[in-house]
Amino acid sequence: MSIQLNEILSRKILTEAKGYLDVGFTHSLNPYSRCGFSCLYCYVREMPIQKFKGLPWGEWVDIKTNAAENYRNEIKKLRKKNKPVNIFMSSATDPYQPIERKANITRGLLEEMIENPPDFLQIQTRGPLIGRDIELIVKLKEKCKVLVSMTIETDREDIKKIFAPYAPGIKLRLKVLKDVHDAGIPTQASISPVLPFTPGFPKTLDGIVDHIWIDTLHIGDGSMGKRSNRLGMPKLFEEHGLSEWFQQDLHVKVEKYFKKYFPGEMVRVSKQEAFLE
Numbered sequence: 001m002s003i004q005l006n007e008i009l010s011r012k013i014l015t016e017a018k019g020y021l022d023v024g025f026t027h028s029l030n031p032y033s034r035c036g037f038s039c040l041y042c043y044v045r046e047m048p049i050q051k052f053k054g055l056p057w058g059e060w061v062d063i064k065t066n067a068a069e070n071y072r073n074e075i076k077k078l079r080k081k082n083k084p085v086n087i088f089m090s091s092a093t094d095p096y097q098p099i100e101r102k103a104n105i106t107r108g109l110l111e112e113m114i115e116n117p118p119d120f121l122q123i124q125t126r127g128p129l130i131g132r133d134i135e136l137i138v139k140l141k142e143k144c145k146v147l148v149s150m151t152i153e154t155d156r157e158d159i160k161k162i163f164a165p166y167a168p169g170i171k172l173r174l175k176v177l178k179d180v181h182d183a184g185i186p187t188q189a190s191i192s193p194v195l196p197f198t199p200g201f202p203k204t205l206d207g208i209v210d211h212i213w214i215d216t217l218h219i220g221d222g223s224m225g226k227r228s229n230r231l232g233m234p235k236l237f238e239e240h241g242l243s244e245w246f247q248q249d250l251h252v253k254v255e256k257y258f259k260k261y262f263p264g265e266m267v268r269v270s271k272q273e274a275f276l277e
Helices: 067-080 105-115 128-141 157-163 170-182 201-205 226-230 233-239 250-258
Strands: 004-008 014-016 027-029 060-064 086-089 120-125 145-151 187-191 211-214 267-269
Touching: 014 067, 067 105, 105 128, 120 128, 128 145, 128 170, 145 170, 145 211, 157 170, 170 187, 211 250, 226 233, 250 267
Parallel strands: 004 060, 027 086, 086 120, 120 145, 145 187, 187 211, 211 267
Antiparallel strands: 014 027
16 A cells, blocks of 8 residues: 655644543644554544545555654643643554654654653554564653553454454554563553454453453444444444444443453443543
8 A cells, every 4th residue: 555655844742632532631642644554444534634635545644753842842831830741642643653663753752751751641552563662661651650552453363354454463463562561561452443353352461451441433433433334334344244243332242241351440441531540
């Protein structure tokens, strides 16, 4: 897949947290606009940033080259006002998508955060490249609270190929998540959105996560399933004989199932308070 890369200067890098992030976060931080993983179910496809771009989804990424500089200036202003800074990175892109290997925007932000730490940082990714930055995250953990949340929608590679063909493999994500956990960094498995999985899914997470976050295409797309419907998710599930997994109350069933294997306090569902440790 060919991707148009554009270097841009962003006006701001911290955005006030609203909507589904209003569970303890104060800001979101997106080092890039758009995401090279191009997951078919991604709600950002239905947001204005994509609809008014004029290019097909999956064919462009904007690189915010001044992200670290913006962060430094913005957090200093927030500190002068004695405001808490709890950051979700990222809400509308992946901080460890393929271009990060060369652009190093996320790495530069982590280096800046070590000098000017937030109160809390949650890194939300499905990119195994995060393993490259474990040493930096360990250093940042000495300055503030950190949570690395790896998106693991399913334990089935065949299902991943249907819904997220360009995203990294599940086994690779699990391996890197274990490396992060073994380094002493708090970890979370974000089952977001829930895709069909095997009965043994919980066992694959045992011992490598401190938290489990459950989200679905109905409660997690920012419009109670309307964006997911417009993206054709009901039809995609139906075409593969998976319609039973596209239910409004799916999160209830999945939460109950995972609580058979993990303590209740480890498992939370979207719309609940986030794990800001």
